[in-house]
Each structure stands twice: as C-alpha cells, then as structure tokens.
Amino acid sequence: MKKISIFFLIIIALVAGYIIGNRIDILSTKSSSPLYTYNLQLPKELSGESAAFSGIVHVISPVVVNISTSKTIVNKDSSFGPHSFGGPFSDFFEYNLPKKWKEQSLGSGVVVSSDGYIITNNHVVEKSDEIKVTLYDQQDYKGKIIGTDPKTDIAVIKISARNLPSIKWGNSDNLQVGEFVLAFGNPYSLGHTVTMGIVSAIGRANVGIADYEDFIQTDAAINPGNSGGPLVNIKGELVGINTAIFSRTGGYQGIGFAVPSNMVKSVMTQLINEGKVTRGWLGVTIQNLTPELAREFGLKEMTGALVTDIFKGSPAQKADLKRGDVILEVNDKKTRNVESLRNIVAQSKVGSKIKLKILRDSNTLIINIDVTEFPQDMAQAAPDEPSDDLFTKEKALTGLSVMELTRDIAKQLGLSNTEKGVVIVKVDQGSSAEDSGLKKGDVIQEINKKKIRDLNDFNKILPGIKEGDTVLMFINRGGNKFYITLKTYS
Numbered sequence: 036m037k038k039i040s041i042f043f044l045i046i047i048a049l050v051a052g053y054i055i056g057n058r059i060d061i062l063s064t065k066s067s068s069p070l071y072t073y074n075l076q077l078p079k080e081l082s083g084e085s086a087a088f089s090g091i092v093h094v095i096s097p098v099v100v101n102i103s104t105s106k107t108i109v110n111k112d113s114s115f116g117p118h119s120f121g122g123p124f125s126d127f128f129e130y131n132l133p134k135k136w137k138e139q140s141l142g143s144g145v146v147v148s149s150d151g152y153i154i155t156n157n158h159v160v161e162k163s164d165e166i167k168v169t170l171y172d173q174q175d176y177k178g179k180i181i182g183t184d185p186k187t188d189i190a191v192i193k194i195s196a197r198n199l200p201s202i203k204w205g206n207s208d209n210l211q212v213g214e215f216v217l218a219f220g221n222p223y224s225l226g227h228t229v230t231m232g233i234v235s236a237i238g239r240a241n242v243g244i245a246d247y248e249d250f251i252q253t254d255a256a257i258n259p260g261n262s263g264g265p266l267v268n269i270k271g272e273l274v275g276i277n278t279a280i281f282s283r284t285g286g287y288q289g290i291g292f293a294v295p296s297n298m299v300k301s302v303m304t305q306l307i308n309e310g311k312v313t314r315g316w317l318g319v320t321i322q323n324l325t326p327e328l329a330r331e332f333g334l335k336e337m338t339g340a341l342v343t344d345i346f347k348g349s350p351a352q353k354a355d356l357k358r359g360d361v362i363l364e365v366n367d368k369k370t371r372n373v374e375s376l377r378n379i380v381a382q383s384k385v386g387s388k389i390k391l392k393i394l395r396d397s398n399t400l401i402i403n404i405d406v407t408e409f410p411q412d413m414a415q416a417a418p419d420e421p422s423d424d425l426f427t428k429e430k431a432l433t434g435l436s437v438m439e440l441t442r443d444i445a446k447q448l449g450l451s452n453t454e455k456g457v458v459i460v461k462v463d464q465g466s467s468a469e470d471s472g473l474k475k476g477d478v479i480q481e482i483n484k485k486k487i488r489d490l491n492d493f494n495k496i497l498p499g500i501k502e503g504d505t506v507l508m509f510i511n512r513g514g515n516k517f518y519i520t521l522k523t524y525s
Contacts, residue, residue, distance in 0.1 A: 095267055095271055098171075099146075101143065101168070101226055102167070104141075142155060142220075143159075144264070145202050145273065146202065151176075154276055155189075155263030156188050160178075161190075178192040178193070181307060182305075182312075183306070185246075186312070187299075188245045189303070191303050202267075205268055210251060215231065216267065216274065217267050218261060222258035230257070234251060236252040248374065249374065257277050257280050261277045264277045266293040274296045275299075276299050313385055317351045317404060318351040320342075320344040331518075334394065339372075341359075341518060343509070360394065365380070383406045385408045388406070389403070391403075437460060438460050440454065440455065448476055448513060456489075476512070477512050479509070484507065502523055
C-alpha cells in the first residue's frame with residue numbers, strides 16, 4: 036500500500052512539473068491565439084516547395100544553347116617588329132606579335148522553334164566569322180545569322196536541325212515587380228546554369244545599351260556568358276532575353292537587364308519574314324514631363340509625353356497634332372513616359388492606325404493617326420558653338436542675356452534660316468537660369484505659350500513676369516526642341 040502511494044505521488048509531481056514548465060493556466064477559460072498570423076497564399080506553382088523550380092529547370096534546360104563565336108583580328112600595326120627594334124630581340128617580337136589571330140567569345144541562346152530558329156543577342160554574334168551552337172545533349176551545329184537588330188541588341192540565328200524542343204512564349208506586358216524569374220545561360224563557360232531572382236523593375240530605359248530600351252530589371256544572377264539566354268517566369272514561359280548587367284567589377288552585382296519577350300517576338304518575326312526591322316513613325320519630337328511642366332500643362336500626374344515639334348508633311352501634322360499637346364494614351368494604354376510611347380509606335384505596323392488620347396489646353400481629345408515607316412535620313416546636324424564676338428549683351432530675365440536670332444547665328448547653331456526667336460548669349464553661374472538647364476546658344480521661341488519671334492516680342496513679355504513666377508519656355512537647342520521651366524528669382 037505504501038508503495039502504491041509513493042507511485043501516485045511521483046505521477047502527481049511529474050504532471051505538476053509539466054504544467055508549471057509549460058506555463059499552462061488550468062484556471063483560464065480563454066483559448067490562446069497567436070499575436071500575428073501569416074496569411075500569404077503562395078501561387079499554386081510554388082505550393083510543392085522546391086519541386087516547382089526543379090520542374091521548370093527540367094523543362095527549360097533542353098531549349099537553352101551554348102553559342103561560341105570566332106572572328107579573325109588583323110594586326111595592321113607593323114611598328115612593333117624586327118625592323119623597328121633589330122638586335123637580339125627581333126625574333127621575340129616577330130613570334131609574339133602575330134599579324135592576325137582568332138578571337139573567341141561565348142554567349143547563350145534559346146530555341147524558339149522546332150526547326151532550329153534561335154534567339155540571342157546581337158553583341159554575341161556580330162562580326163563573327165564562325166558560329167558554333169551546342170545543344171543540351173552536347174551536339175554541335177553550325178549557326179547561320181538570319182538577321183540582327185542592333186537597335187534592340189537582338190539577333191536570330193538558325194541551325195539545320197529538326198524536332199527540337201522549343202520554349203513557350205510569355206506575355207512580358209503582364210510581368211509585375213516582385214515576380215519570381217529564372218535566368219538560364221552559360222556564365223564563364225559553365226554550361227547550363229540557372230539562377231533565381233525577382234523582377235526588380237520594368238520599363239527601364241536610358242541605360243545606354245540600345246537605341247530602343249524597355250528593359251526588365253532583375254536580381255537573378257547574370258554574368259558574362261549569360262547574354263542571349265532566356266529569362267522565364269514560374270510558368271516556364273519566355274518573358275525576356277538576358278542582355279546586360281550593371282557592374283563596377285564586370286561580375287554580378289544584383290542588377291541585370293533583359294529585353295522583354297514582346298519586343299523580342301516583334302523583332303524576330305520581322306527578321307525572319309522580311310530580313311530587316313521596319314519601325315513605325317508619327318513625325319513628332321517628344322520629351323518627358325517634370326513636376327513643374329506637369330503643373331504648367333494642367334496635369335495631376337507626371338505621366339505622358341509632351342509634344343515639342345511636328346515634322347512637316349508627317350502623319351502627326353496631317354492628323355493636326357500640335358506642339359504643346361500631351362500624349363496620355365496610345366490605343367487605350369496609358370503612356371508612362373517618352374520611352375514607352377516611342378517603343379509602342381516603333382513596334383506598330385506600318386500602314387496601321389493608332390488612337391491617341393491627348394491633353395490640349397486642359398481639354399482631352401482623341402486623334403487617330405497613321406503610322407508610316409521611320410525615315411532613314413533622320414540624322415540631325417550638331418550645333419556649332421557660337422563665338423562670343425557675334426553677340427551683344429541684352430539683360431533679360433535674371434541670370435541670362437539674349438540677343439535676336441539672325442540668319443548668320445542660326446547657321447552657326449545648325450538651325451534653319453527660317454527659325455525665329457532670341458538666342459541666349461550668357462547664363463550666369465549659380466543663377467536660376469543655370470539651375471533650370473538653360474545654356475549658351477539655346478534659342479527661346481516661346482515664353483508662357485506666347486511666340487517669341489524677335490527681341491521686340493521678348494521685351495514685350497518681360498513686364499508681365501514677376502519675381503517668384505514660374506516661366507514656361509520653349510527652347511530650340513541645335514534642332515532639338517523641348518520645354519523648360521524657370522523660376523524668376525536669382
């Protein structure tokens with residue numbers, strides 16, 4: 036009996052210890068609940084933990100190719116040779132400075148059709164003498180260039196093969212910042228490498244890589260050798276072609292750029308069907324809006340493209356588009372900035388019509404305009420720097436001096452002799468005129484939407500400008516026309 040009592044006492048002690056150790060309040064009737072609940076629902080594609088990504092890699096890897104190119108470099112510099120040095124070192128320089136040699140380079144590509152069409156970057160294959168394409172199964176083929184487009188850095192090559200696996204196209208317009216993406220390629224000769232990241236930004240332009248830029252920015256690791264490889268979403272669809280990295284070291288630093296698949300597909304189709312890329316043209320020059328310009332033109336948002344000039348005889352002139360119009364939408368799609376508008380127009384089919392929604396004098400209008408082919412002779416003459424002895428110094432708005440634009444000065448500035456206005460001859464350092472971006476040689480052709488034909492027009496408008504006002508100016512800088520805002524205080 037005594038043994039049984041000791042046994043029960045031990046049991047009671049163990050239960051009591053468990054309750055105290057785990058802080059169970061046996062007197063509380065309230066159910067415990069966590070202070071924070073994580074309710075994020077993962078996409079179906081990721082619900083299988085790591086299986087989703089490995090499945091994508093399994094499907095995509097066979098469509099990724101290794102591209103190696105070679106080109107012959109000819110050494111035309113004969114200054115380093117036995118005739119220059121002579122003596123006992125002649126043979127050394129003779130043998131170590133060949134007159135020509137082959138330069139090798141490496142890149143990636145993606146198979147887009149079962150009959151051997153492959154997309155890559157133009158800079159991977161340009162000026163190459165030989166192109167070798169190595170497939171996932173290590174078979175080698177000779178590549179033939181079908182067409183290249185340096186303006187987007189896209190090239191199409193072809194190999195003589197059949198029944199190849201090919202990638203599925205995705206709609207890059209549907210990409211959102213934060214989406215998972217995978218980058219495939221052959222970095223540093225390490226074949227068939229895949230890295231994962233997210234879409235860091237979309238619509239990146241002014242990167243300085245190509246003429247037409249609308250890049251997808253990603254933090255998926257992209258390194259030398261990845262150029263031309265596919266960027267895919269978590270459905271395994273092609274959404275971009277890896278093109279460039281931003282780096283101070285030459286290696287990965289978390290910022291990579293890919294050409295959107297929709298732009299790639301448009302370029303590829305034209306290169307295959309026509310052998311060249313034909314771009315649409317409206318005949319306008321445009322500029323991005325600043326907060327000050329947006330206010331001056333009555334816009335609540337800093338989106339759209341401001342029309343600064345209309346080419347004579349262009350579709351824009353025929354459709355009655357005017358300088359000072361703000362293009363808000365193209366075919367019911369919001370215009371983010373100059374780059375997005377330019378890319379939409381460039382990819383529009385020549386001969387088609389596009390619908391523009393514009394803001395003009397606080398009123399919204401709809402204009403239908405024809406798309407014509409971009410002219411090949413659009414080169415603009417660079418302005419010559421005017422010499423100081425041609426100017427007299429007329430004090431005008433605080434911080435700048437102007438004089439009337441004569442035919443001789445217009446010629447020196449690279450302008451037509453029919454242009455009118457006043458030319459800036461001096462911009463004071465530290466003035467609001469300098470802060471606004473005005474430069475010597477700029478021609479003022481409008482102030483607050485009033486035409487300035489000569490110095491008389493300029494002087495007439497001055498009394499109406501008060502200190503602290505924001506002045507809207509229309510500037511012609513060597514043929515490039517744009518709006519600028521200027522605060523009148525010094």
